[in-house]
Amino acid sequence: AQTVTQSQPEMSVQEAETVTLSCTYDTSESDYYLFWYKQPPSRQMILVIRQEAYKQQNATENRFSVNFQKAAKSFSLKISDSQLGDAAMYFCAYRSPRDMRFGAGTRLTVKP
């Protein structure tokens, strides 16, 4: 079964600094996608960034980028120039053609 592991229950970053959230996954499939979602205290889940497993180039969305290491099954999220509005729960997710799995989440605190 596919599993997604986020080893950092909580992380903290100073405003304007950079933080990296870790995620590893386990799968035997070749066709899959990886995602990072943000869930603010209002609880509506929002897509942050996504990556196709067959693409070697790391995805980037403005201040958010990923480090995708397919062989190591690692998919970390880097947030640059952190802002107060980045404070939330961040979930790493794995999606295959018939299933979707989320990690347990990392709570990110941004200090002013």
Added chain:
Amino acid sequence: ETGVTQSPTHLIKTRGQQVTLRCSSQSGHNTVSWYQQALGQGPQFIFQYYREEENGRGNFPPRFSGLQFPNYSSELNVNALELDDSALYLCASSSRPFAGGLETQYFGPGTRLLVL
């Protein structure tokens, strides 16, 4: 463009009862997925509906069932409620199912269910 909406926002039931949760998909979307998010955990995939048919199911017992209607809105039904069913139930809509490729899911705000 109308976002994903869910009703009710909160619900309290007692063990053994049945509950129906509702989800209206975003305009133009034909796929709805349901998730259970227990407190302090990540969402767990319950099932997905694509064009009114179940199109994938997670590790949930048959007492979790669903429907999708011609307008692509959806219901999640849970029979014989157990205390462990207490959770936030999220639905998400998209314009293609999981097998359709890289597709963004748009989540609703969720329904908080408490089973006493």
